[in-house]
Structure formats: C-alpha cells, structure tokens
Amino acid sequence: MSSITTRRFLQTAATLLVGIVLAACGKQEPAPAPKAAAPAAAPAPAAKVYVVGTDAAYAPFESQNEKGEIVGFDIDVVKALAQKAGIEVKFVNTPWEGIFNALNQGDRDLLVSAVTITDERKQSMDFSNPYFDAQQLMAVKSNSKIAKFADLKKLKVGVQNGTTGDEVVTKLQGKDSANIKRFESTPLALKELEAGGVDAVVADNGVVIHYVNNNVGAKFKTISDASFVAEQYGIPVKKGNAELLAKINKALADIKADGTYDKIYASYFGAAPGAPVAAAPAAAASK
Ligand code: ARG
Numbered sequence: 303m304s305s306i307t308t309r310r311f312l313q314t315a316a317t318l319l320v321g322i323v324l325a326a327c328g329k330q331e332p333a334p335a336p337k338a339a340a341p342a343a344a345p346a347p348a349a350k351v352y353v354v355g356t357d358a359a360y361a362p363f364e365s366q367n368e369k370g371e372i373v374g375f376d377i378d379v380v381k382a383l384a385q386k387a388g389i390e391v392k393f394v395n396t397p398w399e400g401i402f403n404a405l406n407q408g409d410r411d412l413l414v415s416a417v418t419i420t421d422e423r424k425q426s427m428d429f430s431n432p433y434f435d436a437q438q439l440m441a442v443k444s445n446s447k448i449a450k451f452a453d454l455k456k457l458k459v460g461v462q463n464g465t466t467g468d469e470v471v472t473k474l475q476g477k478d479s480a481n482i483k484r485f486e487s488t489p490l491a492l493k494e495l496e497a498g499g500v501d502a503v504v505a506d507n508g509v510v511i512h513y514v515n516n517n518v519g520a521k522f523k524t525i526s527d528a529s530f531v532a533e534q535y536g537i538p539v540k541k542g543n544a545e546l547l548a549k550i551n552k553a554l555a556d557i558k559a560d561g562t563y564d565k566i567y568a569s570y571f572g573a574a575p576g577a578p579v580a581a582a583p584a585a586a587a588s589k
C-alpha cells in the first residue's frame with residue numbers, strides 16, 4: 303500500500319467510525335451518511351416462499367387439526383424462525399417415506415418433522431443445530447409382561463418405517479426378522495398395538511406419551527430402556543444449502559435467546575426445556 307492510499311484508507315475508516323459512534327450515541331444526532339449508503343436499493347424481488355415438508359401424523363410435533371391445518375410444536379418453531387429470519391414459509395404435508403427424497407429433489411426447501419440427526423442422514427442432507435431432545439420409548443398393553451427392550455427380541459413389534467425406532471428394533475431382531483411390522487405412520491403402529499396385532503411399539507418418547515395420554519381407553523403403558531440413546535431433532539435442508547442453513551441457525555439462536563422457544567416449549571410440554579419428556583407420569587403410574 304502506498305502512503306497515500308494508506309492515508310485515505312485511514313481517513314475513510316475514521317469517518318466511518320465517527321458515523322457509527324454518533325449513530326450509536328443518540329437518535330437525534332443524524333450521523334453523516336457514508337457515501338456508500340447513497341445508491342438507491344435495488345427493487346426487492348418477489349419474496350421467495352420456502353416450502354416446508356412435514357409428515358403431519360406425529361402429534362404433538364406435527365398433525366392436522368379438524369380444519370385440516372398443519373399444527374404442532376415443530377410448526378410453531380418454524381413459524382417463529384421464519385419470522386426472525388424475515389422469510390416466508392408454507393407447510394406441505396409430506397409422507398415420511400419419501401420425505402428426504404422430496405428434499406433432495408428440491409420439492410421441499412426444508413423439513414420439520416421431528417427428524418433425528420444421525421450420522422447416516424448427515425451424509426445426504428445438512429441439518430440445523432439441534433432444537434429438541436428425544437429418545438425411543440416402548441408402548442405395550444398395561445397388562446403386558448414385557449419389562450425391557452431385550453424382551454422384544456422374538457416378539458412382534460410395530461414401528462414407523464424408516465425411523466430411528468425402526469433402526470433400534472432392526473438392530474435388536476436382525477434385518478431379516480419377520481416380526482418387525484413397519485407402518486406408514488406411528489399412529490397406525492399404535493392402533494395395531496391396540497388391536498393386538500403387535501406386542502409393542504417403539505417410537506419417539508414425545509409422540510408415544512402424547513398418544514397414551516390422549517387414548518386412555520387403549521390401556522397402554524410406556525417403558526423406557528437404558529439402551530435407548532439420546533437423540534436430537536434438527537431441521538434438514540438440501541445438502542449444500544448453506545445460505546438457508548445459516549438463516550435457520552441464526553434464527554434458532556435468536557428465538558432461544560429471547561424466550562420465544564421456551565414459550566412454545568412450555569405451551570406443548572409444560573416443563574422447561576431440558577426436563578426429560580419421558581418423566582411424564584404415564585410410565586410409572588400405570589404399573
Ligand atoms: N425421530 C424419528 C426419526 O427421525 C421419527 C420421526 C418421524 N417423524 C414424523 N413426523 N413422522 O427417525
């Protein structure tokens with residue numbers, strides 16, 4: 303750098319700094335607008351609407367109400383994120399089977415579907431920072447003798463096809479086991495348990511507990527197991543979509559910092575984030 307350019311650089315930097323300091327000091331003092339701010343902003347392009355895929359058969363995370371609207375914890379979180387990020391979103395009900403494909407094909411821009419972040423999935427999609435802690439939980443009939451996960455080794459178990467619940471049961475029974483009944487949705491698996499077609503269902507704790515509490519007539523109890531590892535939900539975007547991912551992560555940090563996340567959490571789960579969902583009374587009380 304020649305000394306003239308250096309001096310000019312320093313002058314410009316000083317002017318900018320004064321401007322920033324003045325701007326920070328008080329609203330009445332109009333800061334001298336730096337030259338660079340002068341050119342008129344380019345006309346805003348029509349706002350993009352981000353399409354959010356969700357398998358809306360997963361209360362309380364995502365489900366459809368009587369009016370057919372998609373509602374739930376995940377939905378509220380993404381709405382809050384969108385508001386923070388200043389983007390528009392539209393939720394589209396998308397079957398779990400094929401949901402990752404829809405993302406990869408570009409038919410969905412992001413997913414919110416209680417998707418557990420796994421190493422395998424990270425190879426084909428990018429995940430936001432985690433927004434929810436979960437783990438597997440068993441549901442069995444209240445009068446069942448099943449006491450632990452290992453008891454399911456030779457029994458008929460219902461899972462939602464392609465979920466982490468499917469993964470753990472497949473690991474227990476072996477991938478060729480004919481005793482794993484794979485359903486399109488978790489509620490369907492739980493209906494089958496009620497009908498006596500399977501001996502147990504293994505699925506995400508939040509969903510199992512919600513179902514048990516809302517279907518008292520089904521006479522289920524829940525069983526946790528030490529072998530169930532901690533899982534975390536993340537928001538997948540198409541691999542390489544760093545721009546959207548950065549927006550989501552920034553907005554997620556913002557809603558956690560300003561209390562919005564805690565408010566949404568409390569409205570669905572009652573307890574503060576961090577308190578284990580599995581601590582709900584269903585498991586102990588029904589023994
Ligand atoms: N957390 C589990 C997984 O990622 C199950 C998610 C299923 N979500 C849904 N909306 N059906 O495999």
